[in-house]
Amino acid sequence: MAGKSGRTINNVPESSVKRMILSWEGILVLVLIGVNIFCAFFSDVYNVANLLRQMPYYLAEMFLMIIMAFILVMGEIDISVGATVCLCATVSCIVCNTGAPFIVVILATLVTGTLCGALNALILTIFTELPPMIVTLATQIIFRGIAEIVLGSGGSISASNTQGFKILSTKINLGFGKVPIILFLVLIIGIIFAVILGKSTFGRRVYAVGTNRLAAHYSGIHVQKIRFIIYTMMGTAAAICALFYVSSSYGANTTTGNGYEMDAIAMAVFGGISSTGGKGNLAGGILSAFAIVCLRVGLGQKNVHAQVVLLIVGALLVAAVALPNIIGSLRRAVKKS
């Protein structure tokens, strides 16, 4: 189709192998493969069976990453999720210890998480001028504070009736190893939300809000409604994360979920989701999350100090955001001269 200027406008994006590899997701696939090769050489017990056995502990954080991606795409941030996980884990242990059936435990946890998320959402949508960072900072302190009050001076609680939680940590034998159901769940939910973010009207609206909020508002998008839904979902995701946390540790204490929000943000940002909004997709987030999980499992097997793993994650995070910017500005400088 020839345009006014005589140029041909091609709406179909070019797809080639080179483009696919050079995209951030392509690099992440290489990183994931590289991490696995590195771990296999580094640790002699790094194999599929062990990976599947040790994975669930880290996979719970991926639920947070999935919804955190939506918040980051909107150009906002939620640092209260770690504390929400703590509160939800506490509630699930308490309800579990009353002897209630497991379905009640799940419902109570989900309701708690959703209420926490809804509180954030309510404040942020009523007072739209408030920065999410500050509001979620305050609610972070409040949620963890409530958990501290509930837990009392001991500061920890353990779930006595573990029967129900064992369901969540069951593994299905698929021949090459026992696959934990959390892996299936993470993949299914991840793919569903990747499609929602990438292909659905709702997802495109989230990008619109993240790119230019005012323009989105004037083009008839209910910006506040979208923000409310996403922040509430974030609470629900924290509750799911808490359930799986309790199913692997059978207890909760006041430091439960400490730093989870940072881990979730790190996974998403390393996956190419810009914290300034409007950029990135969930496929990258999921790939980077798996790369980080594999790295943690592999280094953990060799008793590498957890702090060293965090050092590597931190360095990767800074490099992942800084390098493209530096290369871009160098390229611009070269073009100018």
Place this chain on the structure above:
Amino acid sequence: MKQKSTLKKLLGSREFLLLVIVIAMFLIVSAINPAFFSFKAISDMMKNNAVTMVMALGMLCVMLVGGIDISCMSALALAAMSIGMLFKYGGLTSTILAFLIATAIGTACGFVVGLIISRADVPPIIATMGFMYIWRALGYLVSFGGEWAGANVLGTFPNFGTGSLLGLNNLVWVIIIAYVIFFIFMKWFRLGRKIYAVGSNPEAAQVSGINVRNIKLLVYTIMGVLSGLSGALYVATYASAQPNMNETTGAMDIIAACVIGGVSMSGGRGTVIGVLLGSFIMAMIPKALPLLHIDALWQNTIKGVLILVVVVVNAVLQRVADRNALSRREM
């Protein structure tokens, strides 16, 4: 256009409101428990919160340009751990040298963070999150994987935290000097005004000849200097250095003190006096609760609710002010 009188300006300012809150809190608590109303109690309160109070000044600078630094507590841990290990194995004995080394390490940390943020255009929250992990991990590595430096190896260094000059604790002197320097620097120095200029409108600042990138580098370096200094203060106060110091609270207490003190997250708004009063309020809560016979477990919840209330009330007041300004224009 008529200038508002100085008195009216003073009464209408945010700092005045905060001062009223601080005095009211102070009077209420003192009325219930007279033990709070003593020179020693206030001096102790400042001493115990020296780290937060000093670092809040750096956070003020960072937040004035619209940034945020959550890596500062990790930088503190790295600086403190380094001098702790030097005391233990390096044969370090001089107090002044320890302060200089800690400050130098903190400055280097801040400079690197500033470089990444200003030159590579990494969003401050992401960059400082990465460095939060990196500095903390380096702190662990410096300590050979989690060793402590206790009072027995620190020699005469903890004397700095207990010693006093002219009847005032050394740490209180450090706080007073830091606040006086920053008050003058932010109000009358060209560099200080440039920080405000960059914060309120980066484009306008750039056009009017301010090197925005260098100002950004500067504020994170200032934060680093204060983190390093606070690292030494921490070791002197508690007579111990451990790699997990302040790991759970992180920078949140400092940010909270700034926010209560009226520093805006979007930049350009906030004063040294406000930060002083904000960190006073944050310091008073844990001190006042036991005197009011409230369980210490409630401390964090009350802090959080207070931050939320301050932020929301501020937003409501701003809305009212905007509406008044609009209605006046219509007439």
